[in-house]
Amino acid sequence: MRPLRVLPEHRALPPGILPPGTDPAGAVVAALEARRRPLPARLVASALWPGEAAGWVPSPAIRASLLAHALALGAGLAAPQHWPGLAGLLLGNHALLGFGMRPRSALLGPNLTRLPPARDPLPRPVALTFDDGPDPAVTPRVLDLLDRHGARASFFVLGHLAERHPGLVREIRARGHSVENHTHAHPLSFGCWGPGAMRREIARAQAAIAAACGEAPRFFRPPAGIRNPLLDPVLWQAGLRLVTWTRRGYDTVCPRPERVIARLAAGLDAGDILVLHDRPSPRGTPALAVLPALLETFARRGLTAVSLRQAVPRDA
Ligand SMILES: [Zn+2]
Numbered sequence: 001m002r003p004l005r006v007l008p009e010h011r012a013l014p015p016g017i018l019p020p021g022t023d024p025a026g027a028v029v030a031a032l033e034a035r036r037r038p039l040p041a042r043l044v045a046s047a048l049w050p051g052e053a054a055g056w057v058p059s060p061a062i063r064a065s066l067l068a069h070a071l072a073l074g075a076g077l078a079a080p081q082h083w084p085g086l087a088g089l090l091l092g093n094h095a096l097l098g099f100g101m102r103p104r105s106a107l108l109g110p111n112l113t114r115l116p117p118a119r120d121p122l123p124r125p126v127a128l129t130f131d132d133g134p135d136p137a138v139t140p141r142v143l144d145l146l147d148r149h150g151a152r153a154s155f156f157v158l159g160h161l162a163e164r165h166p167g168l169v170r171e172i173r174a175r176g177h178s179v180e181n182h183t184h185a186h187p188l189s190f191g192c193w194g195p196g197a198m199r200r201e202i203a204r205a206q207a208a209i210a211a212a213c214g215e216a217p218r219f220f221r222p223p224a225g226i227r228n229p230l231l232d233p234v235l236w237q238a239g240l241r242l243v244t245w246t247r248r249g250y251d252t253v254c255p256r257p258e259r260v261i262a263r264l265a266a267g268l269d270a271g272d273i274l275v276l277h278d279r280p281s282p283r284g285t286p287a288l289a290v291l292p293a294l295l296e297t298f299a300r301r302g303l304t305a306v307s308l309r310q311a312v313p314r315d316a
Pocket of ligand 1: 131132182186222223224
């Protein structure tokens, strides 16, 4: 295990705040939350990803976009008659950024859509993820089904639901699964937000989850997977890594479990990241009907359901 980097902020905490055996990141966040201080994102980042503290590196598309804006501004000021052409250039640039906002795109920064190659003997891992919970009517039944098949999973929970059902969040963690960040209130306009609003939304969920289970999330998934062109530096600062999926079942909009499982099982292979939802939807809860058949499919194909924390080392 890599050593935790100690910052001045850590030293300023009162003695005894990190008892032996406690997860340092979760303890720091929970302690700060208990003292009603605003969550300093840099503290979380340095505690979670000590190796990534060197600085945020923009993706080539972001660098090209920043350069295009600077050049257009300079050229527009020097030769105002060219503004219409320059505006067209910037419009094209924004269309490219919009293309990069698609859930599985890595144009705007790193995006985990498949598991990295396994380093230790995890036999043919596949990551099952659940979004939008925890829900008292659904999540316990999902946990029982996972237990029955010896499966591990990752739950991308909402901060406001973690505040309402902290016992469920603790239960998810206690049964060996990982709890990750899916924003505080699931705002569908998240893709259009500014960096400050995103930072507050993510930090609020981070604090709520850490306060519920004593461990801060390491992964983030935006609502509907729609990423924001300005999201990457915010995630770097919060010590989080973006995860979307290899394929999703559309279980919240499709009332027919057999169609959901057909989508998830088509081409299913080791390294895949799959998405279901542990919340009721107006069309019922197909995830509960799908899960037993899906877990049996894993067994037939020699796949092992693992959590993201099991499958993704911090430096992968
Ligand atoms: Zn969601």
